[in-house]
Amino acid sequence: MSYLGVGVSPGNVPEYHGTNLKVVDWRVRVAELVLRCAICVLGILAAVLIGSDTQVKQIFSIQKKAKFTDMKALVFVVVANGLAAGYSLVQGLRCVVSIVRGTVLFNKPLAWAIFSADQMAYMMAAAVATALQSSVFAKFGETELQWMKICNLYGKFCNQVGEGIATALIASLGMVVLSAISAFSLFRLYGGNKVKSSVTW
Amino acid sequence: MSYLGVGVSPGNVPEYHGTNLKVVDWRVRVAELVLRCAICVLGILAAVLIGSDTQVKQIFSIQKKAKFTDMKALVFVVVANGLAAGYSLVQGLRCVVSIVRGTVLFNKPLAWAIFSADQMAYMMAAAVATALQSSVFAKFGETELQWMKICNLYGKFCNQVGEGIATALIASLGMVVLSAISAFSLFRLYGGNKVKSSVTW
Numbered sequence: 001m002s003y004l005g006v007g008v009s010p011g012n013v014p015e016y017h018g019t020n021l022k023v024v025d026w027r028v029r030v031a032e033l034v035l036r037c038a039i040c041v042l043g044i045l046a047a048v049l050i051g052s053d054t055q056v057k058q059i060f061s062i063q064k065k066a067k068f069t070d071m072k073a074l075v076f077v078v079v080a081n082g083l084a085a086g087y088s089l090v091q092g093l094r095c096v097v098s099i100v101r102g103t104v105l106f107n108k109p110l111a112w113a114i115f116s117a118d119q120m121a122y123m124m125a126a127a128v129a130t131a132l133q134s135s136v137f138a139k140f141g142e143t144e145l146q147w148m149k150i151c152n153l154y155g156k157f158c159n160q161v162g163e164g165i166a167t168a169l170i171a172s173l174g175m176v177v178l179s180a181i182s183a184f185s186l187f188r189l190y191g192g193n194k195v196k197s198s199v200t201w
Numbered sequence: 202m203s204y205l206g207v208g209v210s211p212g213n214v215p216e217y218h219g220t221n222l223k224v225v226d227w228r229v230r231v232a233e234l235v236l237r238c239a240i241c242v243l244g245i246l247a248a249v250l251i252g253s254d255t256q257v258k259q260i261f262s263i264q265k266k267a268k269f270t271d272m273k274a275l276v277f278v279v280v281a282n283g284l285a286a287g288y289s290l291v292q293g294l295r296c297v298v299s300i301v302r303g304t305v306l307f308n309k310p311l312a313w314a315i316f317s318a319d320q321m322a323y324m325m326a327a328a329v330a331t332a333l334q335s336s337v338f339a340k341f342g343e344t345e346l347q348w349m350k351i352c353n354l355y356g357k358f359c360n361q362v363g364e365g366i367a368t369a370l371i372a373s374l375g376m377v378v379l380s381a382i383s384a385f386s387l388f389r390l391y392g393g394n395k396v397k398s399s400v401t402w
Contacts, residue, residue, distance in 0.1 A: 024391075071343070072334075072337070072343075119377070122322070122323065125323045125326055125327050126326050126329075126330035128327075129327035129328075130333075133331040134334065136273070137348070142271075147348040176323060180384070184388045187384055187385045187387070187389045188388045188389060189392065190389040190392065191390065191391065191392010
């Protein structure tokens with residue numbers, strides 16, 4: 001099957017050498033697949049690490065239990081990473097089909113949809129930032145505001161949350177790179193040369 | 202002066218109609234200029250609103266002063282918005298020169314530099330998210346963690362911070378759109394058609 005020739009009339013054959021474009025496209029698709037899989041795994045890991053974290057503390061006769069729902073920022077991280085993991089799984093499957101079929105994304109509406117959905121990178125960055133902020137309060141307190149540090153009390157809980165946030169941070173960095181890749185896949189379609197979209201993805 | 206003909210050999214004349222590309226380019230550059238100016242103004246406004254905010258409270262014989270440096274997230278917002286305002290001013294000037302000269306950005310290294318710098322949109326989103334998070338704590342407290350609400354005490358201070366954060370939020374949304382515009386300006390250079398870069402910007 002001709003790779004680039006499909007839908008390209010003789011009048012608008014791209015000037016880039018076909019092999020160059022083929023290599024670039026191949027690398028982009030493989031990089032995308034690897035990143036999608038990594039984000040899927042890391043997102044699940046972060047959500048499970050934080051979501052399953054609890055610690056019970058006996059203070060005299062009172063039993064206190066720390067759980068992630070006590071802090072809204074942690075709920076935000078768990079939800080954001082769960083969503084990202086599910087979304088990355090679906091997108092990863094699309095990448096696999098695309099690689100197996102050897103097709104290229106020339107469909108503008110689909111490229112726009114993927115680009116828009118990948119903007120969830122901002123949501124993930126915001127979730128990690130708020131969780132980091134809460135962790136700093138929990139670890140060091142904020143004496144001016146009389147917010148006490150609570151990690152002295154719930155050491156094991158705080159450590160596991162820290163691991164979860166670190167995992168979520170790596171996942172969100174991956175999402176930022178993916179967002180740039182989907183911008184590349186979309187906006188190169190607006191280059192000077194108009195390739196007809198008979199190959200859909 | 203020929204708009205598209207510069208540096209384009211007869212062999213690789215873009216298939217898009219010249220007028221279409223001209224109109225798209227014109228709109229993109231004007232949109233970019235308007236956004237850069239808006240972010241510059243909003244960034245300064247947010248930084249000034251938060252940075253200049255203080256409130257003194259007399260509690261019996263003790264005088265307590267609330268200022269933005271008491272909360273790290275607010276310092277982060279002031280710094281991020283100050284940086285964004287300065288950066289937008291410089292980029293706005295570049296846009297003006299580009300529009301006056303009637304040139305198009307065909308220089309890949311420059312486009313990469315602008316695209317990379319525009320990723321500060323993530324920093325701005327993170328700053329706004331952490332400030333919002335702190336504001337929620339300050340307004341409503343977090344009873345499970347024994348973090349008291351402080352906006353009862355410093356009402357005027359909290360209101361002005363709220364206005365500052367709202368302004369920073371609008372600026373960061375503008376930065377997200379700008380980031381997409383610079384991705385467009387960069388990655389369309391990687392379209393099928395290779396336009397030689399004798400016009401630099």
